[in-house]
Amino acid sequence: MSSTELDAPPIRSILLAIITVVGLHLLTAFALVTIKTPTIKPEPETETPPVEIQFVTLPTKSAAPKAEVLPQEVSVQKPAQPTVEPQPTTPPKAETLPKQRVKTPIEPVVKKKVPEAVPVIATEQNAPDSSQKPLPEQAVPKKISPEPIVDTSAADERRKEAAAQAKKAAQDAEAKAAEIEKAKLKEAELKAVKAAQEARSIANAKAAAQAKAARDAAEAAARAKAEAEAAAAAQSNEPVSFTASAANWASAPNFSFPERAARRARSGDTLNVVLVLRVNKQGGIDSVSVAQSSGNSLLDREAQRQVRSGKFKPFTKNGVPVVGNVTLPISYAVP
Structure with a gap:
């Protein structure tokens, strides 16, 4: 992993x-x-109480001796201006519209014209009575604040x-x-x-x-078998037959027709001798025998003598030198 x-x-x-x-x-x-969205509740409307005006009649006094009328100071009293009650206006509710800003319209307060005050001459008859209660102060209307704009x-x-x-x-x-x-x-x-x-x-x-191991095992088995066979052949010294073509000369002998044998042969003839050679492990010729005679005993003996002068390369079997029997045919031409 x-x-x-x-x-x-x-x-x-x-x-x-x-x-x-x-x-x-x-x-x-x-x-x-x-x-x-929080909704703002409008404030309850407060009604302005009406102004009560009470008319008071002054008492008449008894006749008194005339006296000199002195000029008195004339004081002009301005009557209190009556306040005009504002008309209650209920602002329309602001509707919630997506991505629009709604403003509440505010109606302007209309002031009514008040008639001008008439000057009043203060005399004894219309002089204010100290026992009369003062008129209550007129209530001042509260300002109606517009509702806040909710966006x-x-x-x-x-x-x-x-x-x-x-x-x-x-x-x-x-x-x-x-x-x-x-x-x-x-x-x-x-x-x-x-x-x-x-x-x-x-x-x-x-x-x-695995294939290589199998091949190696097979080769090892073959080598072991060959070595065993070679060892057995080397120990037994039993000769192994070889043909003349399988024999290789280390030093070849000189085959020549002997003069003594020419007396018994005719000129131009060919005489064949077949010899059987026993070759040792070093390649030397231990023994020579005639397998087939040429018909001339002198030639057969001379062929056996001449072949002993040569030497073979050792014969091997499975890489091990062995004793070999070689069948060697020799042809002689009569001079």
Whole structure:
């Protein structure tokens, strides 16, 4: 097993991590989608209480002696300006539209014209009575603040962006897992092919080794058998028959027709003698016998004498020198 297989994490742990990441992204996207946009409740309208005006009649005083009317200071009192009640305006609810900013229209407050105040001359009759209670202060209307503008397009965009990111992360994780699985399958196929090639090479090497061992064994057996036969032949000294063609002369003898034998033969005749030679392990001729006579005893004896002057190369059998019997025909031409 290679070192890369030991260092690489198992497929199960990789898939588990990918599934966990995808699940977290999906939960985040679902949470962002399910979050509701907060709705702002309008403040309850406060009605301005009506201003109560009470008319007081001054008591009439008894007749008094006329007195000199002195000029008095005339004070002009400005009556309090009545406030115009603002008409309650209910702003329309802002509808949530995708990627649009809805503004709540605010109706302007219309101020009514107030008639100019008429100057009043303060006299004894219309002088204010100290016992009269002062009129309550008129309530000042509160300013109605417009509802805040809620922009929901940004939240929608964030939700859509989060959903798109989660989807892209899931797709990237799936693609990465597919690439890892494909790479592992390819690596496994390459390893299987390599293992098959190694197995074939090992099988071929074993078959060649076995064939070579069988050949070596056969050759060794043949050599052992030949050596055993040679050793047996060397120990037994039993002669082995060879033909004249298998004999090689180390030094060839000189065959010549003897003059004494020419008296008994006619000129131009050919006389044939067949000799049987016993050759020792060194190639020397130990004995010579006549297997077939030429008809001339002098020629047969001379042929036996002449052949002894030669020497053969040792005869071998299975690489071991042996004693050999050689049948040698000799032809003589009568001069």
